[in-house]
Amino acid sequence: MNSHADLLIKNIGLLATPTGSVPKAGAAQGQIETHENVCVAMGGGVFLGVGSEEQLRSFVDADTAVLDAGGCLATPGLVDAHTHLVFGGWRQHELGLKLHGVPYLDILKSGGGILSTVRATRAASLDELVGKGVGLLHTMLEHGTTTCEAKSGYGLSTEEEKKQLLAIRKLDDIQPVDLVATFMGAHALPEEYSDDREGYVRLLIEQMIPLVAKERLAEFCDIFCETGVFSAEESRRILTAAREHGLKTKIHADEIDAIGGAVLAGELPTHSAEHLIAADDEGLAAMARGGTIAVVLPATSFYLGKPFARVQDMMSLGIPVAVASDFNPGSSPNLSLQLPMNLACYQYKMTPEQVLTAVTLNAAAAIGRAETVGTVEPGKKADLVLWDAPDLDFIFYRYGNNQVRTVVKNGTVMIERG
Ligand SMILES: N=CN[C@@H](CCC(=O)O)C(=O)O
Numbered sequence: 001m002n003s004h005a006d007l008l009i010k011n012i013g014l015l016a017t018p019t020g021s022v023p024k025a026g027a028a029q030g031q032i033e034t035h036e037n038v039c040v041a042m043g044g045g046v047f048l049g050v051g052s053e054e055q056l057r058s059f060v061d062a063d064t065a066v067l068d069a070g071g072c073l074a075t076p077g078l079v080d081a082h083t084h085l086v087f088g089g090w091r092q093h094e095l096g097l098k099l100h101g102v103p104y105l106d107i108l109k110s111g112g113g114i115l116s117t118v119r120a121t122r123a124a125s126l127d128e129l130v131g132k133g134v135g136l137l138h139t140m141l142e143h144g145t146t147t148c149e150a151k152s153g154y155g156l157s158t159e160e161e162k163k164q165l166l167a168i169r170k171l172d173d174i175q176p177v178d179l180v181a182t183f184m185g186a187h188a189l190p191e192e193y194s195d196d197r198e199g200y201v202r203l204l205i206e207q208m209i210p211l212v213a214k215e216r217l218a219e220f221c222d223i224f225c226e227t228g229v230f231s232a233e234e235s236r237r238i239l240t241a242a243r244e245h246g247l248k249t250k251i252h253a254d255e256i257d258a259i260g261g262a263v264l265a266g267e268l269p270t271h272s273a274e275h276l277i278a279a280d281d282e283g284l285a286a287m288a289r290g291g292t293i294a295v296v297l298p299a300t301s302f303y304l305g306k307p308f309a310r311v312q313d314m315m316s317l318g319i320p321v322a323v324a325s326d327f328n329p330g331s332s333p334n335l336s337l338q339l340p341m342n343l344a345c346y347q348y349k350m351t352p353e354q355v356l357t358a359v360t361l362n363a364a365a366a367i368g369r370a371e372t373v374g375t376v377e378p379g380k381k382a383d384l385v386l387w388d389a390p391d392l393d394f395i396f397y398r399y400g401n402n403q404v405r406t407v408v409k410n411g412t413v414m415i416e417r418g
């Protein structure tokens with residue numbers, strides 16, 4: 001490892017970070033490390049050390065840039081483990097329907113919802129999707145997100161899904177936030193297959209998944225297992241095929257109705273299961289047995305006016321919990337992880353320490369990146385957030401404004417706010 005510090009951040013009032021490279025569950029989820037009045041040295045894009053100026057002196061020379069944190073809080077860069085980042089258009093026209101009580105799945109059934117975003121995404125060029133994505137990712141970075149998962153799922157044909165995945169690849173190349181791509185061709189039944197469910201399932205299994213795997217367009221395969229979308233049995237077939245082609249698996253499980261998604265997640269097992277608002281005891285027990293990571297999405301419960309997932313039960317069962325934004329144009333049009341962090345604290349009753357683990361180490365584990373990001377430890381990517389806050393409680397106590405002061409990505413200061 002490089003021993004020259006390109007950057008030394010000194011005068012950090014409190015550094016709060018989970019430790020290690022495996023997801024934390026149960027009591028361990030809340031056990032983080034804290035360092036008071038500390039410095040962090042980084043070089044070659046990775047953390048070199050945490051300690052006093054004296055302890056880090058060997059890394060520092062005349063070429064080392066020095067940043068004074070002014071006594072504020074520092075945490076690892078945030079990891080957003082669940083987003084639908086790349087899409088055409090928005091869906092503000094659905095707000096009125098929502099306010100009049102039209103259920104989310106009814107909007108989809110009548111050809112709106114996800115299907116309306118499919119039409120807008122198909123109409124957009126790859127360059128347009130990339131251009132829009134750059135702006136969205138910059139906003140995420142301003143709010144502290146340094147690594148982000150991004151799903152396809154608004155193309156719903158081989159060519160259009162590939163366009164979305166190529167947009168994600170291009171975005172990963174041209175802007176600082178690291179992206180992890182997930183193929184989600186099973187996000188909805190496309191309109192042209194409305195009379196041929198089996199035909200679309202076979203297209204996914206026989207053509208789309210093999211292509212995604214062969215061209216390494218995505219690392220994960222996800223599916224919307226829900227009433228009127230894909231059944232648990234269809235999800236089993238599709239995710240099994242994905243696994244046979246070397247893709248890791250995720251599942252949108254029991255978001256609105258418990259139709260066996262969480263049970264399937266635990267049985268396969270999938271790497272992670274998402275939403276889980278309606279997951280029942282059987283589903284949670286299966287996930288605990290299978291070692292599946294729960295990715296819960298409180299901003300979606302908030303926006304859709306749904307109950308909040310049973311996170312206390314998940315933690316009691318020893319399921320590692322990650323919290324993500326679910327950024328998408330329909331059920332969570334919010335780019336900041338800070339709102340879900342606040343909601344996780346207020347609604348799931350998670351402690352600030354548990355939530356910090358949920359948006360750093362556990363989120364990194366949910367997208368296969370726990371070896372490289374999610375904690376401030378030597379050898380990990382030097383992704384760090386300095387907060388406009390003196391301690392960890394403060395960022396959970398305040399809400400509604402961006403509390404990020406500085407964002408460091410791969411050892412370089414990318415964002416400096418006032
Ligand atoms: N629930 C399924 N998919 C997304 C919403 C997509 C949309 O409404 O466009 C989610 O995770 O919330």
Ligand SMILES: [Zn+2]
Nearest residue numbers: 082084252326
């Ligand atoms: Zn989602």
